[in-house]
Amino acid sequence: MCGIAGLISHQREKENGSRIKKAMVLQNDRGNGLGAGYAAYGIFPVYKDHHAFHVMADSSFALKEVSQFLNEHFWVAHTEEMTIWDKVITDHPLFMRYFLQPKLREDDVNPDDFVIDKVMHINTSINGAFVCSSGKNMGVFKGVGTPKDIYEFFRLDEYQGYCWVGHNRFPTNTPGWWGGAHPFNLLGCSIVHNGEISSYGINQRYLESNGYICTLQTDTEVVAYLLDILIRRHGLSIMDAITVLAPPYWASTKRYSDRKEQDRITAMKVIYEAAMLNGPFAILAGFDNGLFSITDNTKLRPMTVGTTTDYSYFASEVSALYEMEQDFTQVVTPRAGQPVIIQYQNEA
């Protein structure tokens, strides 16, 4: 069991994290204090074209190694210690923020692949260091604690973002540790997840044969990597990527009257069988152009969505929606397997 909340301004109006905090605090009992986290989009307007790396490290030695590595492979525009309030959580890792541009060489065709490669390197090869987020104009703040503790620890009142995602963890499969808290991020994509990915074993093998390395001891990580491979590397639309992750049943596919669409879905299901997610899940994913939710085909985990003219809200519990907004034009509970995709109406 975990708690999820998200809010997005269609016109990219910024606000601090107080509303997402209220929604998460209300859902406090969906977690057990062993993990909480937030993702915020639009928070670094000054360096919006730089990759903002949030690095956690368990020693200054590890941080130094990360700094050396980053200096070697990136133009570092700015480095700062992340502001924290360590009265609320005393036992915590060190946090550092870097604004980076990749130092591409001639044979580095794709800058995104370059960045991912470096993130994977830090996560797997630098002992005790871990990249929490690597997107542009966004950041992930997460750790071991309750939603309220983590919010206050990272002083999220001080950030202004147009899309906020929150998560509250009740770990059952894997240990609660700072890196294992949600959201999981890769470039602009941040995932929060309630549930358990029973297909993890094959998802992980699929990703590994495509060059990803799963290091975080938790199943949610694969969702971030799967979206990366599907959308960024294979060029699928968000809708198609969602079809891959939570496809219609074969029985439904066979009932399609449009033969071409039937074959298209069949081909996708066949090609991406190993990327399909099985097990109970409700996922909320932030990306550079918006926010979307998916649930498993049996709807074993909750997700509700509320909308107003200018905002959309997501939460595990309806009551949490009302912590963020009182006056909805619509509150819906998506059906099993039905995605909800919200994209910004203007350019950044």
Place this chain on the structure above:
Amino acid sequence: MSTSRLGLQSTFRPSFNLELCDGCGECAIECTFNEIKMVPQGDKKIPVANRLACGACHRCEVMCPRGAIRIVEDPFVTRPHGIWTPQHINRAHLQASTGSVALTGFGAETNLPVLWDKLLFNACQVTNPSIDPQREPMETNTYLGRKAASFREVRDPSEMVKSLIPLDIPIMFAPMSYGSINLNLQKAMARVAKKLGLIWYTGEGGLHKDLYPYADWAILQVASGRFGVSPEYLKIGRGYQIKIGQGAKPGIGGHLPGEKVLEGISETRMIPLYSDAISPAPQHDIYSIEDLRLLIYAIKETSGYKPVCVKIAAVHNVAAIASGIVSAGADMVYLDGFRGGTGAAPNIVRDNVGIPIELALAVVDQRLREEGIRNQASIVAAGGIRNSADVMKAIALGADAVAIGTPVLVACGCHGCQRCSSGKCPWGLTTNDPMISQRLDVEWAEERITNLINGWHHEMQEIMGLNGIYDIGSFRGNRLMLRGVDLNDKELSILGIKYAGE
């Protein structure tokens, strides 16, 4: 006792309850090995066992209208010895009297550990709910063949889907040729395949013209003898299989003796009546991987690019071989483990050559993934699959589908007497003797095989459901679904699974 009888003792015999027996003599007719003789006693005849030929096929027992027969052990007793067991003494005697290769049928009977039995499934408790297959969809649909690595590469999805072989349940009927088994059994398998959305293999004996209507559910074999391979044959199949090797007898060929090459077989195999049908050990146009590539593409060209499967026996270097086969253009790799069945194989080969399918499957799946070519070919695992748990364990290790031969025979009456090559199969399965083969009724066999598959299918759905997985695609290659017990570190690492409790 003459010395020529050394080593011929049977270790079973029919035991007759003479109080129930009414002397009808049915048992003597049913026994095709002349084990039972009717002898007069008083005013009626009673059955007597010769105690020479009983192989525990249980035909007489099952068919006795009075239920008066039990097959019992009649041990061939030798002084207990750790190495020279009765089996070895018996075989040495037998060969000393014949001077020939000892032949046998069925699958290997060595007491090497069966790794399937050391694998255990996971199940949902609390944190993820199990799904009840009686109430929720539980799908086993599978597509075999070459798949694109990404959807972006697919120009025409309809073309790609058309090029694949759909299976409603990932079970296929293993290649058993017309000749090694009779037409009735092939008909029954063909009908079941069509009815349940499965695939059956012809084996190397060609496709009888009565079975042409079932060719769309058949993978037709091109083996070293090229029996029945005609221009038409190369057009009508759902797919084609190049047979390189067989799990029960890797590296050796086959021989259907001339006396078994009767009219239908002669016509279907396209060889003269009563001529020996020899399958050479290698395919004499395939001495290398380059040659295999030529044959794969020759078949693709003639068949209109239908999927081509290459069947190999699981041998030591199977991962590298399979990788080569995929690179050579095969759309499916069929792995046959050393426990696979056979109609006739040298005893010594059946029990001592090849490796278990569990290990072969695990290394091939892993190797193809490491090389990034797993999407290019499907993996079919065969050779020693006994029940639906074995099927699901194979799927979890990475098989796209499994093929079963022996379970089909067993469903149709086989009790494993291992005398398939004798031509006298009392159940009418591995014989083409017109009198004996009519014992196998096509409708009856069809019903039995259908029941077996339906039963297994339900059980497979249970295994998926209790793991909270509604689509077999998420089970395939999902080795976290398995834990091992009584396995050493090497076995665990080859299988790619964790020990129970981890």
